[in-house]
Amino acid sequence: METKTMRTTAALRNVAFVGHGATGKTTLVEHLLEKTGAIKKAGTVQEGTTVSDTHADEKERKISIETSIMSASYNDCELQIFDAPGYPDFVGQAVSALCGVETAMITIDAVDGIAVNTRKMFAEAGKLGIARVLVVTKMDAENASYAQIMEAITAAFGERCAPFVVPDGEGPSFEGIVSVLNPPKDIPAGVVDSVDKLQERLIERIVEVDDEAVMAYLEGERPAEEDLERLAKDAIAQKKLVPVLFVSAEKDAGVAKLLEFMEHYMPSPAQGRLRHWHTSEEDEEGTEIEPDPSAPVRAQVVRVFIDPFVGKITTLRIHSGTLTGESTVHNPRSGDKAEKLGHLYRPMGKDQEEIKEAIPGDIVQFTKHDHYHLGDTLCDANESGYFPKIDLPMPMVSFAVEPKKRGDEVKVGAALGKIDEADPSLTVLRSEQTGELVLSVMSALHLDIVNDRLGKAGVEIETRPPRIPYLETINAKGDAKYRHKKQSGGAGQFAEVWLRVSPRERGEGFEFKNSIVGGAISASFVGSAEKGVRQVLETGVLAGYPVVDVLVEVYDGKEHPVDSKDIAFQVAGRNAFKEAFLAAKPSLLEPVVEIEVMVPPQYIGDITGDISGRRGRVQGTDQEGDMQIIKALVPQSEVANYSTELRSMTAGAGSYSMKHSHYDNVPGRLADPIIAAWKKDDDDKDH
Numbered sequence: 165m166e167t168k169t170m171r172t173t174a175a176l177r178n179v180a181f182v183g184h185g186a187t188g189k190t191t192l193v194e195h196l197l198e199k200t201g202a203i204k205k206a207g208t209v210q211e212g213t214t215v216s217d218t219h220a221d222e223k224e225r226k227i228s229i230e231t232s233i234m235s236a237s238y239n240d241c242e243l244q245i246f247d248a249p250g251y252p253d254f255v256g257q258a259v260s261a262l263c264g265v266e267t268a269m270i271t272i273d274a275v276d277g278i279a280v281n282t283r284k285m286f287a288e289a290g291k292l293g294i295a296r297v298l299v300v301t302k303m304d305a306e307n308a309s310y311a312q313i314m315e316a317i318t319a320a321f322g323e324r325c326a327p328f329v330v331p332d333g334e335g336p337s338f339e340g341i342v343s344v345l346n347p348p349k350d351i352p353a354g355v356v357d358s359v360d361k362l363q364e365r366l367i368e369r370i371v372e373v374d375d376e377a378v379m380a381y382l383e384g385e386r387p388a389e390e391d392l393e394r395l396a397k398d399a400i401a402q403k404k405l406v407p408v409l410f411v412s413a414e415k416d417a418g419v420a421k422l423l424e425f426m427e428h429y430m431p432s433p434a435q436g437r438l439r440h441w442h443t444s445e446e447d448e449e450g451t452e453i454e455p456d457p458s459a460p461v462r463a464q465v466v467r468v469f470i471d472p473f474v475g476k477i478t479t480l481r482i483h484s485g486t487l488t489g490e491s492t493v494h495n496p497r498s499g500d501k502a503e504k505l506g507h508l509y510r511p512m513g514k515d516q517e518e519i520k521e522a523i524p525g526d527i528v529q530f531t532k533h534d535h536y537h538l539g540d541t542l543c544d545a546n547e548s549g550y551f552p553k554i555d556l557p558m559p560m561v562s563f564a565v566e567p568k569k570r571g572d573e574v575k576v577g578a579a580l581g582k583i584d585e586a587d588p589s590l591t592v593l594r595s596e597q598t599g600e601l602v603l604s605v606m607s608a609l610h611l612d613i614v615n616d617r618l619g620k621a622g623v624e625i626e627t628r629p630p631r632i633p634y635l636e637t638i639n640a641k642g643d644a645k646y647r648h649k650k651q652s653g654g655a656g657q658f659a660e661v662w663l664r665v666s667p668r669e670r671g672e673g674f675e676f677k678n679s680i681v682g683g684a685i686s687a688s689f690v691g692s693a694e695k696g697v698r699q700v701l702e703t704g705v706l707a708g709y710p711v712v713d714v715l716v717e718v719y720d721g722k723e724h725p726v727d728s729k730d731i732a733f734q735v736a737g738r739n740a741f742k743e744a745f746l747a748a749k750p751s752l753l754e755p756v757v758e759i760e761v762m763v764p765p766q767y768i769g770d771i772t773g774d775i776s777g778r779r780g781r782v783q784g785t786d787q788e789g790d791m792q793i794i795k796a797l798v799p800q801s802e803v804a805n806y807s808t809e810l811r812s813m814t815a816g817a818g819s820y821s822m823k824h825s826h827y828d829n830v831p832g833r834l835a836d837p838i839i840a841a842w843k844k845d846d847d848d849k850d851h
Contacts, residue, residue, distance in 0.1 A: 171242060173455045174434045176525040177426050178244045178481075180261040181299075182289075183271035184279035185250035188301040190216045190228055192271065192413040192422075193247045199423055200243065202236035202512070206413075215513035216247040221616050229613060230586070231257045231467060233479065233511040233527060241427045244527045252281050252819065253610040256556045256588030259288055260538060263554050264466035264481040264527060266401075266436030267295040274300050274308035274334075274410075278320045280819045283762065283791065286321055291555075293437045295400045295430065297407050299422070303331055304338040304412040317408060320789040326366050328407035328429075329421060330358045341410050341418045345370075345392060369405050373398045393428060401431035433525030439464075439483050443549045450552075453484050455524030460544040461485030461493055464551045466527075468538050470586045471514075478536050479511065479529050480522070483551070485544065487522040493542045498535065502545035505530045538588055556588050558823055559604035560807045563611065563627035565592075566601070572623065577601070579623045583614060590614065597633035597710055607807050632801045634709040634838070635753040635827055641666045642748030645721075646740035648732050658724035659732035661685070661693045665744045668713040670827065674701055679719040685733075686723060692730045693718055693737030700738055705745045706752060706835075707842040712827075716741060752835045753827040755800040760793055761810065763818040768792045770813055778802035779831075797825055 181189040194206035194214050207213030212223035216232035228249040236243045246265060248258035258281075262268055268289035272282055289296045298321075300313055310331050317325050329341040332352050342348065342355050344362045351359055367386070371377040374395055377387055387395060399405035409425060411418035433455050440450030441462060453462055467479035480487075487493070487508065494502040509516035509529045522528040536542070539554040567576045580603065584592040591604045605611045611627070618625060642665045650657040668675065676694050678687070685693070694716075701711045718737070759780075763771055771794055772782050780798035787793065803822065810818045830838070 171523055171526070173457070173523055173525045174432050175241050176244060176432050177241050177267070177430050178246075178265040178433060178436075178525060178527065179267045179269050179426065179430060180246035180248055180258070180265045181269045181271060182248045182258045182262065182281075182285040183250050183299075184273070184276075184281040185227060185252075187250060187271040187273045187276075187279075188413055189250060189271050190214050190247055192299070192301060192411060192419070193234065193245060195413040195416065195419045196243075196245070196423060197234060197236055199419055200236040200238045202234065218514040220620070221613060227251060229254055229257075230469065231261045232513050233467070235510050235512055235517075235527075238423050239427055241432075243426065250281055251609070252284065253605075253607045253613075254587075254589050255281065255284060255606065256590075258285060259556055260466055260554050260588050262289055262292055262294065263464070264479075265294060266431045266433060267297060269297050269299050271299045271301050272313065272317070273305075274302045274313055275305050277313060277316045280817065283320065283789070284819060287788070290403070293403070295403060295436065297400070297409065297425075297430070298325060300408065300410045302412060303334060303410050304336060304415045304417065306335055308335045308338065310334050310410070314408070320791070321406065322789065324369070324404065325406040325408055326369055327362050327410075328366070328425065329409055329418070330355055330362060331410045331418075338412055338415065338417060341421055343421070345396065346389060367392070370396045370399050373402055373404060397429050397431065397435070400429055401435050439551055441549045442552065447549075456484050457486045457523045459484040460547050461487050461491055461542070462544075462547065462549075462551070463487065463493075463542045465536050465538055465540045465542070466554075468536075468586050470582050474531055476534050476585070477529050477531055478533060479527060480542060482522045482524050482526045482528065484524050487526075487528070488520065492545045494545050495536060495540050495542060496548055496550050497540055500535060503533075506532060537585070554588070557606075557821060559590050559606055559610075560820070560822065561607060561611070561805070562602050562604040562630050564598075564600040564630040565603045566626050566628075568624040568626055575623050576618075576625055579618050579621045580614075582621075583617055595630070595633055597635070598631040600630055602630050603627070629804060633755060634707065634830065636704050636706050636709050636711045636750060637713050637753055638665060638667050638745060638748035638750050639829075640749040642744040642746070644740045644743035644747060646736050646743060647722075648736040648739070650732070656724075656727035657729060657732040657735075658722075658727035659689065659693075659729075659736035660722040661718060661733065661736040661740045662720035663693075663697075663716055663718045663737070663740050663744055665741070665748050666715045666717075667748070668715050670713055672713055674698075674712065675715045677715065677717040679717050680721070681719075684723075685718070685721040689721075689723055689728060689730070689733040690718055692733035693721075693740075695730075696734035696737030696739075697741045699734070700741050700745075705742050706750055707839045709752070711745070712753070714745075716744075751832075752830040752838060754830045756797050756825045756828050757800050757803065757822040758825040759796050759798050759803065759806075759820055759822040761796070761818060761820040762788065762791050762793050763814050764790070765792050767814050767818060768794065771810075771818070774809075774813065798822075799828070799830075800824075 197203045198206040222229050231248045234245045246261040248261040270285050332339045347359050371381045438452040441453045442450040462484045463480045463482045466481045469477045489506050492502045510519050511529050541550040580592045589606050595602050645662040647660040678690050775796045780796045783795045
């Protein structure tokens with residue numbers, strides 16, 4: 165059925181429910197949808213009847229694995245809700261969801277408190293510059309304590325976090341919540357003192373966004389109710405205030421007030437963070453895009469989903485312009501020709517509702533276009549700019565992948581490609597150095613999910629640790645001459661090449677120099693010798709890894725008027741280079757990663773000691789709330805299983821991120837067995 169309701173950007177509220185796993189995000193979203201009338205009855209995670217968790221493995225495991233998007237109307241506003249997975253194993257889904265909204269609703273279990281992904285989502289929302297709201301769930305649970313959870317929140321995230329409501333009771337006696345800013349006349353007796361104290365603190369933080377309001381408040385003049393609402397909305401949008409709310413979804417306590425809060429205080433796309441449009445790589449800062457419906461269409465892909473029946477479903481966040489199915493758009497990244505998207509849909513879990521047009525702030529979906537990917541920009545055909553790609557966390561655990569059945573290589577590649585397309589938390593790449601198909605995931609659980617989905621697609625894989633992508637280089641100068649002479653009854657082969665090698669600065673790559681004087685070797689045969697050298701660059705000399713950062717200079721040699729030919733000089737160049745390379749203090753280079761580890765203070769000594777034991781170098785420490793951040797450089801080979809080991813060392817309280825930094829020499833005592841193993845394997849192949 166086609167929707168004909170007129171919509172305005174100011175009426176939209178885009179929100180992502182994120183946080184740690186098992187905090188009740190999906191349950192809360194169900195009850196919000198029920199309250200708005202978007203669904204008749206809230207489903208349950210245990211029964212597998214929620215709008216959000218529709219995939220078979222989500223129902224089996226009773227956890228969210230993929231982000232779902234729902235739409236609902238509440239009074240005069242339109243809610244577009246992302247329900248993102250809470251387990252760190254699927255953090256890419258949550259990060260990409262945050263890129264489509266103005267507000268992050270970060271859920272916190274009233275009993276379990278601040279967890280790893282709570283901090284991660286708070287930090288990611290901060291980096292993106294969107295509003296943050298903390299929603300404390302399960303306030304009716306045994307041992308739930310308002311005082312304890314607020315103490316933990318303040319310690320972790322600072323004084324900007326202020327209760328917007330105060331609970332009436334806690335634990336099994338939790339009955340509901342009372343507004344701090346606009347309390348009712350009949351405040352429950354046990355809550356009066358709390359409201360009075362918190363109200364003053366909240367108003368002080370709210371008026372900070374307006375100099376005149378600050379001065380008036382200091383002179384004893386309290387802002388009018390409508391001004392307080394406006395100032396509070398500004399303070400939240402400007403990230404100067406992080407409201408704290410309290411609910412029990414299953415008890416239906418605080419849910420209605422949460423909806424009221426979303427309507428009155430959450431920023432719309434017209435007030436929230438504006439995205440930056442870049443016209444070129446040199447345009448680093450870009451230009452803020454106003455959500456103008458009459459401007460050119462500019463939108464970004466914030467989710468991709470593969471439906472077994474429909475195929476690829478692409479989700480767009482519109483930032484400017486008005487998009488219809490007849491609009492002609494293109495993807496500047498790929499240079500694809502402009503095209504019409506066809507039917508547009510508003511998402512509601514696995515279901516969709518067709519719409520005529522999408523305005524700035526809208527979240528819409530389309531199908532039957534397989535060449536758009538997460539983070540891509542779509543814009544009018546005459547536009548050439550782009551939005552920055554979505555900055556996703558790097559998968560932490562890698563495996564080399566092979567099919568269990570010989571001949572299934574194509575099936576494995578296709579099945580993994582579909583999973584990779586829809587899962588921003590993993591990557592599938594063919595390693596240029598090792599030739600292996602490498603699957604990188606966030607954890608063992610993540611790999612388990614991938615294996616399940618491959619199995620349902622009729623594909624089975626075997627995994628093993630991938631080869632570390634070492635490189636080879638030299639650390640001194642070397643010189644060699646090689647004569648290739650072959651007589652086998654027919655035409656002979658003859659070539660003699662003299663060459664020198666010398667090291668280049670790290671990252672400068674390979675350079676070939678022709679220093680022949682007097683025509684000792686013809687220019688064409690010098691080119692043949694270079695071909696031979698380049699063959700060795702790919703296959704290596706020490707241990708079969710690519711050679712980098714070497715200058716090769718051919719300075720003399722000999723040729724024969726009859727027997728010299730291209731192949732002869734390739735052989736001579738190849739072998740001369742190998743000999744010169746081995747004479748120039750060769751070494752293996754290993755990838756080094758930059759790692760950031762976030763842990764509670766009591767673990768900092770254990771972690772820094774462990775990093776040193778992994779040949780790492782601690783670069784410094786920092787503090788974020790009540791957590792310590794350790795920054796270090798560590799060889800990649802030493803952190804292959806760090807995800808599991810860090811969890812064990814910190815009882816699950818630690819988290820980390822890493823990215824490639826540079827290459828460095830492998831110590832001789834560690835390089836020798838790597839080289840020996842390659843030589844043995846090479847000898848075995850020859851025999």
